[in-house]
Amino acid sequence: MTVEKQPDARLDAETLAAMNVWWRAANFLSVGQIYLLDNPLLRRPLEIGDVKPRLLGHWGTTPGLNFIYLHLNRVIRARDVDVLYVAGPGHGAPGVVASTYLDGTYSELYPEISRDEEGVRKLFRQFSFPGGIPSHAAPETPGSIHEGGELGYSLAHAFGAVLDNPDLIAACVVGDGEAETGPLAASWHSNKFLNPATDGAVLPILHLNGYKIANPTILARIDPEELRALFRGYGYEPIFVEGDQPDPMHEAMAAALDGAFDMIRAIQNEARGGGAPAGRPRWPMIVFRSPKGWTGPAFVDGLKAEGFWRSHQVPFSDMSKPEHLTLLEDWLRSYRPEELFDEAGAFLPEIAALAPRGEKRMSANPHANGGALKRPLRMPDFTEHAVAVERPGAVKAEATRVMGAFLRDVMKANEASRNFRVFGPDETASNRLSALFEVTDRAWMERTIPEDDHLAPTGRVMEALSEHLCQGWLEGYLLTGRHGLFSCYEAFIHIVDSMFNQHAKWLKTLKETPWRRPIASLNYLLTSHVWQQDHNGFSHQDPGFIDHVVNKKADIVRVYLPPDANTLLYVADHCLRSWDRINVIVAGKAPALQWLDMDAAIKHCTRGIGVWEWASTDKGSEPDVVMACAGDAPTLETLAAVDLLRGYFPDLKVRVVNVVDLMTLQPKSEHPHGLTDADFDALFTTDKPVIFAYHGYPWLIHRLAYRRANHANLHVRGYREEGSTTTTFDMVVRNGVDRFHLVADVIDRTPALGASAVSVKQAISDKLIEHERYIRAHGLDLPEVRDWRWSSAEGDPGRAS
């Protein structure tokens, strides 16, 4: 690999001086945001009334963020490169906002924050102020794809952003506090999945300023040789920039960035030269060690502040002490604001010119407002994958395998635009999506051996055994305008509960931020679900992600429980076409009876909920009982129960309601998909017993439907945390969602069934005992359960009773 030096990238004295001025301005604007309500350019002596009543924001990381931003600006101009700025450190907004104000974007997007004294006043005032902006990079922050609130995801976001963006470089500032989190510690290994030929580059900049809230950080205190070994072990070439004197630090940072960008260019040139792939390159990264609260007050109340944890947040905040007001004024004036802004309060144009132009500004990079670049997926016709269902319940199929073939076609149809990827923790094949490997591979940059299965640098399936990485990469990919799907074991998606929260919050704020454009939805396929974890046991059984999801804003979240393959196809197609949402699809992978042909599936899914007339015996009249179901396993059991009921009580009028779109159960006022009360009552009646077999924790259905007229008659069965290593059917038995318990529920709630009900209940009870004995003896379910098939109401020979 030849690293070409860029001749135009040395710092001359004039540039150095100008950069120092910019840095002073950025730091001044940062301190101003934290402290000032008024008197923004200090055109008069500072008074207590100029200071905010509450002082918020984190000063500690801010001067470093400003310093790095400024230096990236220089590199962008010198090399005409496309750079995204990912600010990982928590609460670093004062710096990011100051820098994006200096380069003009802020005023373009928020015209009221103008480039004059009044604009600066508003800029200061809005920071961490009611009706204003948060103290960390957020959707409101120009150029950001990353929220600096919950820590740990910056590097995964950066890697996601540069996938399939060969000309993009994500400069990712990683805070040394953030670096202690698990997700961040794993994210360094993302380089094993980055193809220098077709993806862009990530330049991690580890910002060692030594302290978290009240503690030193691990990486700042370990032996420097260990630090170097760690990053070489992670596969990077670390470049160290360390010091506390601005001028030498400017020189060192400029040289480090030039070196890093040279290396990136060289790696990419080599990979793109058409020669044989050379394996995973050793990408550069920068260790930037600078004092916490750099340029801030050295001492506060006689205690060390600059370079110390006391500078982590606001270095001093009790403004009732007159000496603190003086300290603040001296601090602000140390940046010489009078030299930074003209008479009107506009930033000096000759210094402002250090910023790149137009969309080259990191704050205006279109990748950071990915919706602006998003192109809809080219969608193949999902109906071509329809499973032929001549009559309900006669044929078996593996729903996710059918979906896998559809995903393969989606992958193929969008091959040229390279804007679709599938993510999963080593489970794509296990989740039966292997058809994808007919058209692509798993992304993999390490060496391979002949026996390896579909590994290639060009692979578009991203598999690492880390749900955090899958989620973080996908978020970065979506936020930069692309599309994707995350397939995961249902129980273990809880690993990213908190990342889901943050993305849902991001989407809510995105929709409230006028200049942000819609991005593709984040789609989860949760399979290997709770009812199919009989073999893996209790630790693999948890359907609670749905409960977690529905706490978020109705505008954002959707939950689908397609009962079979054709309904899954419809739902998958729908979700991949949607935007600004988080779609959760729960579907099974095991061979299962199919219920709806494609026409019926489309009709059913379009409504999201409906009566299955072919399975009902109420023939359009008022039923005696409603059997509702949501999810593939509960649907099977409900139909098997109905089948038993037809045999036991031929006159009983049963209505079967199937729910695909869980949100239909909520009142219309709570969720846009919610049924009106009239529609709900038409399905569920207002006074008949409703036996509802649900995929997850049963109380969720009550939480969604408690305002409905017939709620008092709603009896829900679902997973009640009774799991084990057992058989598929025993899983539903243990949780009372099986056909026998459902029949018993109907009997218990239908007094009119009369005397024969008693013997039926006894027969059911005997059957459950027989089941228990059989599985213990054979390790398999009763043949009549395994072989059960739905038959038409007229009584096909295949019908069990």
Add this chain to the structure above:
Amino acid sequence: MTVEKQPDARLDAETLAAMNVWWRAANFLSVGQIYLLDNPLLRRPLEIGDVKPRLLGHWGTTPGLNFIYLHLNRVIRARDVDVLYVAGPGHGAPGVVASTYLDGTYSELYPEISRDEEGVRKLFRQFSFPGGIPSHAAPETPGSIHEGGELGYSLAHAFGAVLDNPDLIAACVVGDGEAETGPLAASWHSNKFLNPATDGAVLPILHLNGYKIANPTILARIDPEELRALFRGYGYEPIFVEGDQPDPMHEAMAAALDGAFDMIRAIQNEARGGGAPAGRPRWPMIVFRSPKGWTGPAFVDGLKAEGFWRSHQVPFSDMSKPEHLTLLEDWLRSYRPEELFDEAGAFLPEIAALAPRGEKRMSANPHANGGALKRPLRMPDFTEHAVAVERPGAVKAEATRVMGAFLRDVMKANEASRNFRVFGPDETASNRLSALFEVTDRAWMERTIPEDDHLAPTGRVMEALSEHLCQGWLEGYLLTGRHGLFSCYEAFIHIVDSMFNQHAKWLKTLKETPWRRPIASLNYLLTSHVWQQDHNGFSHQDPGFIDHVVNKKADIVRVYLPPDANTLLYVADHCLRSWDRINVIVAGKAPALQWLDMDAAIKHCTRGIGVWEWASTDKGSEPDVVMACAGDAPTLETLAAVDLLRGYFPDLKVRVVNVVDLMTLQPKSEHPHGLTDADFDALFTTDKPVIFAYHGYPWLIHRLAYRRANHANLHVRGYREEGSTTTTFDMVVRNGVDRFHLVADVIDRTPALGASAVSVKQAISDKLIEHERYIRAHGLDLPEVRDWRWSSAEGDPGRAS
């Protein structure tokens, strides 16, 4: 540091031969568990009926786990050391169970699994079979403190186990799949918190067998020099044991373990010699690279199996092919079972003698059944920390600061027994628990500088910026019989949702496992909660952990929302005395009005829910409206609303009900703390409007109370995901939980209030507009809100109206 060689630790030919026999036996028993239903010792030719109908379990990692177990046995005997075996690789139970059967513990704990042919048959049969055991190490597994289902936590558990156990060594096998997870990647840094003088040691053994389910692993494929650098960077001295020939591997492993145990001994001797602390030592770790499915079939159906991902799970499972039956029989017979077991089926005593004796067996190590070692905490009198509350709402206190002083006393009272620690992600001070630092420090082994704040190797407060590490360490600490508390920002506790799930499941199974003894509860203090994140904004606001928690078994989970400092003291004391539970305490840290003196607090918390008569105006008669509240912020707003109502409608009879123990709301049939319907109705009436101000997402209250008689009249307000950077009071306003909205709710539901209600509603609406204007102008809440104080019903002068 002088590393002493142990002269007795070389492998002689006889030992080597015996060890090979043991290993054959362990592998045979592992394959048998996966495949055999009958004919356990192959005393007759294998028939298809001898094979299980469903083949489950993971063979890939198993021979390695057996190999390591066997070698640890040798070391334990040679050195008389106390070793805990933590098996990280997923689904490794066949190996762990086989090894613990060979050393006798299994039959001691499960007498029906006897040491004869019938015992072996039952051992095989129970594995991944209905009514049997799961395929990964689990609570049922002797010697285990770690569930091998969800991956990523083994190393954190191991470190937690050895804290304050100076004579214990946790040998932690880390799977190379598991090593890709975020929590595991961060866990290597746990060595920065381990004090060689007073803690035990962890010996990580990275088991590189190359593959996950369908993919190579990252660490198995990177350049060996990178691998070495990575672990040196993490601060370890890696020892490599690599190969596929058993005899040289035995020699290499014996030498590696001797070397590692020598180093551990030397480090500990030096640290315990009384000299000056020498800083963090470089602990050894072992990289054990062995073939996946070692000793299994080399090829299956012509495809490479041994050493390849096809050996990850069951290497072949379609037993309808006759050649597979032959392959299985050949494979089983390759271990020569006839040489391993005597006529009766008992394992050869001379080989069984390779195991240590009694409690030195890893499977019988009492630390792994921590409840057997647990001593109750010495509890100081919490009432000594009582905040003096002369009358409700007159004095302010910071609840968690008061609790911090109590925790300090707990820490001090248990100093000698060294069995209590506090964990948190760099938030102990932020969460106002700093009184702890009067008696202890933060654990920290890196270098310190004079300005550092309470860092010491002997510190008993564990702070790393990783919720995963805090949770994992604490779990390991509790499972080995000690006590602790995890304090965390409420929103970010979701980071460990999935770890919570697994621990809750562990506790449920522990209680069903007769030989497992009760362990101390896992106690969460969630503070910096949703209503106190006005300054940090939307990303820091999420009260949903409670929703997550209540999905788990009622036996296990408790949720407490003490409204002030004295109630928090009672709850904290109660939780620290409990066992086999997960207690979630949500409490504020900000200065807040105090309601109950200590006597009243004890009375109120003992019931968990009750009428606050001093705040009610129903004077024991039937009220017109019930104002219920749970959580400190909603309690404040409810009382302020009652205060307003007294002014507006002096004749209105209001009953105030406060809920500390959230589980009281559930029916008695659902939760042991649930109120009977009679008690519930006595509090909430059966027909009066109930306005419930709740800390979290409002629908949770409906989910708990939907079966209660008066549910239709229950109107709940809570956090509805409307957050921002704003003021404290504006947070409640945005979510409609503020005093003004609560008053409006009362008016809307009390038609009898008559005509004056209209003007009151107008006044309230005006007040909300004034609030909005005021906070935007001043960044602070209205003075009448900030200065509001509760007054007695007689109308103190301080009362706002």
